Amino acid sequence: xxxxxxxxxxELDLRGLLCPLPVxxxxxxxxxxxxxxxxxxxxxxxxxxxxxxxxxxxxxxxxLWKGERDGDYVVHLRVGGxxx
Amino acid sequence: MSEPRKAIALISGGLDSMLAARIVQEQGVHVEGxxxxxxxxxxxxxxxxxxxxxxxxKRNNALWVAEQLGIKLHIIxxxxxxxxxxxxxxxxxGANLNPCLDxxxxxxxxxxEWLRQxxxxxxxxxxxxxxxxxxxxxxTMPVVARESGAYDLLLRPLCAKNLPPTLPEREGWVxxxxxxxxxxxxxxxxxxxxxxxxxTGYAQPAGGCCFLTDANYSAKLRDLWAHRPGRRYExxxxxxxxxxxxxxxxxxxxxxxSREEGETRFLEGYRKRFAxxxxxxxxxxxxxxxxxxxxxxxxxxxxxxxxxxxQGRDAERVEVEVVRxxxxxxxxxxxxxxxxxxxxxxxx
Numbered sequence: 001x002x003x004x005x006x007x008x009x010x011e012l013d014l015r016g017l018l019c020p021l022p023v024x025x026x027x028x029x030x031x032x033x034x035x036x037x038x039x040x041x042x043x044x045x046x047x048x049x050x051x052x053x054x055x056x057x058x059x060x061x062x063x064l065w066k067g068e069r070d071g072d073y074v075v076h077l078r079v080g081g082x083x084x
Numbered sequence: 085m086s087e088p089r090k091a092i093a094l095i096s097g098g099l100d101s102m103l104a105a106r107i108v109q110e111q112g113v114h115v116e117g118x119x120x121x122x123x124x125x126x127x128x129x130x131x132x133x134x135x136x137x138x139x140x141x142k143r144n145n146a147l148w149v150a151e152q153l154g155i156k157l158h159i160i161x162x163x164x165x166x167x168x169x170x171x172x173x174x175x176x177x178g179a180n181l182n183p184c185l186d187x188x189x190x191x192x193x194x195x196x197e198w199l200r201q202x203x204x205x206x207x208x209x210x211x212x213x214x215x216x217x218x219x220x221x222x223x224t225m226p227v228v229a230r231e232s233g234a235y236d237l238l239l240r241p242l243c244a245k246n247l248p249p250t251l252p253e254r255e256g257w258v259x260x261x262x263x264x265x266x267x268x269x270x271x272x273x274x275x276x277x278x279x280x281x282x283x284t285g286y287a288q289p290a291g292g293c294c295f296l297t298d299a300n301y302s303a304k305l306r307d308l309w310a311h312r313p314g315r316r317y318e319x320x321x322x323x324x325x326x327x328x329x330x331x332x333x334x335x336x337x338x339x340x341x342s343r344e345e346g347e348t349r350f351l352e353g354y355r356k357r358f359a360x361x362x363x364x365x366x367x368x369x370x371x372x373x374x375x376x377x378x379x380x381x382x383x384x385x386x387x388x389x390x391x392x393x394x395q396g397r398d399a400e401r402v403e404v405e406v407v408r409x410x411x412x413x414x415x416x417x418x419x420x421x422x423x424x425x426x427x428x429x430x431x432x
Contacts, residue, residue, distance in 0.1 A: 016353050018323065019144055020119075020121055020125075020144055020146075020147075020159050021121070021161070023144070023147070023159055024121060024159050024160075024161050027158075027159060047143075047144070050143055050144070051143070051144045051147055054143070054144065054147040054148065054150075054151055055147055055157070055159075057151060058147070058150045058151055058154070058155065058156055058157055059156050059157075
């Protein structure tokens with residue numbers, strides 16, 4: 001995990017994975033990022049639209065946008081100050 | 085003021101582990117949750133795949149519990165290390181391929197590993213003496229504590245008063261008098277506790293939360309092992325066992341036939357890796373052909389089975405597309421197999 005926010009936006013292709021794997025992949029990637037970094041999780045499991053935001057809420061991250069895009073289910077989040 | 089003690093609670097998504105974490109929270113302990121993904125979890129997958137289930141409210145119960153309790157949840161992918169538990173359980177299987185005692189030992193040992201890495205003080209589980217025939221018996225609960233390496237750092241708040249005091253109780257990190265002495269399979273005390281804590285809407289999984297306790301799933305897994313060079317599996321195998329009708333017409337191959345649109349879409353993700361068949365002239369399923377040394381006659385049989393489950397099941401001929409990985413699609417005209425032509429023992 002790095003210290004200072006880099007302002008980077010990381011896209012994760014999580015299509016084909018069923019929950020909770022998209023949550024686990026987001027969780028593991030976020031652990032390597034700094035507060036303020038962003039993750040765009042692209043999923044095929046519609047459950048990700050509930051599960052990733054729920055995970056963000058309890059772990060102190062922020063959902064910037066969630067919804068359907070080109071047939072995929074997308075959650076865009078910003079890493080919060082709370083670390084894993 | 086001293087820092088509160090820290091506990092890591094195994095959160096399955098069910099009521100017992102939720103209550104156990106809540107009881108310890110009530111005593112001022114900082115609690116975080118841990119949940120293990122083995123690949124056999126019932127949660128969510130079939131709902132995510134099957135179209136008819138998609139309109140049901142869907143949630144990950146462990147995340148929901150953590151949200152209700154206001155605690156962090158760490159979800160750990162243990163698919164690889166868990167294979168040894170499933171393939172070589174030291175304490176054997178239950179009624180099906182469920183290695184419940186080894187599973188509990190494994191999960192507590194993983195929680196203990198996490199505890200040491202993160203500087204937590206003790207482990208909390210929702211175990212209840214006498215609730216499960218294998219892993220939650222008076223004689224096996226000490227086995228879990230011992231073989232996991234957690235020993236007396238393992239606190240079971242729901243039944244602690246039935247067991248010798250653990251370190252958190254002896255040291256006064258938690259007040260033993262405020263723990264419980266629940267035993268047996270009845271859920272009445274837990275339901276009353278839920279009401280007392282104002283907990284509603286908790287999950288009540290019928291038949292457990294693990295596919296390995298399911299007789300049909302276990303039969304399909306046994307079949308998989310019986311027809312491979314060794315007892316082994318990958319995560320994709322576990323996912324495919326949850327989807328479609330499984331038929332084994334010959335020892336060297338089996339068919340996975342989708343039952344509805346959601347399953348067809350899911351199986352489409354595997355088309356590049358398996359020979360497969362789909363109907364062209366009529367609406368119908370997608371069939372994956374899994375095996376080695378598959379010959380043209382096998383694919384024709386797969387085509388006839390696929391046609392039997394299509395809208396052309398009563399037609400003289402159904403046109404199907406047959407594809408081997410890396411080869412151009414071929415079209416065949418086949419006679420749908422009649423239901424009585426499919427022997428019962430093909431169905432897994």
